[in-house]
Amino acid sequence: MIRNYVQYRCGHTKWVALPRIKAERKQKEEWLVTQLCADCQRQRQRDLRVRQTIKDLEDARRRGLVELRGSETMIVWALRIRAECLAEIELRFAQRRTLPDATDEVLHRGLAACIRAINRYAEASWWIDHLNELPQILTLDYMRELVSDPYVVGRLQSSRLEKRQGNL
DSSP states (O other): OEEEEEEOTTSOEEEEEEOSSHHHHHHHHHHHTTSOOHHHHHHHHHHHHHHHHHHHHHHHHHHTOOOOBSOHHHHHHHHHHHHHHHHHHHHHHHHHTTSTTOOHHHHHHHHHHHHHHHTTOOBHHHHHHTGGGHHHHHHHHHHHHHHTOHHHHHHHHHHHHHHHHHHO
16 A cells, blocks of 8 residues: 545545555545545534434424424434434325325324324434334324324215215
């Protein structure tokens, strides 16, 4: 290995190890000048995480989600988990819009039931601990919330009644 100074894209100059073979050394030098140095790359990652956390917080407030409790690190992690979970739920509701019984009112109430189910869990540690079980847990809580909504229950009963009458 040959050691030499290389100026990165960010403008920092660092002492790096380069291969002895001239072609490989030239190729690595050309690649390194297009990259950020390790310090700038770490700072860039931190900045991206901060921006994502701010976006997750604003999104949670806009949707009426409860604030999470716990350490700062756990809250940041749990916010990301909860945001991804809710994004998946919204995607599934969007896919259901094409179903014949899926009126905007029913879908809106269904999503509101999901939000109520999600709001039961305000501890950041809960979201982290149950990461792999979220679909099952939230589905059960969602169903409990949904059956407590008289409008949705009435729609389900009338839909079942119409199907029975159609089969007679």
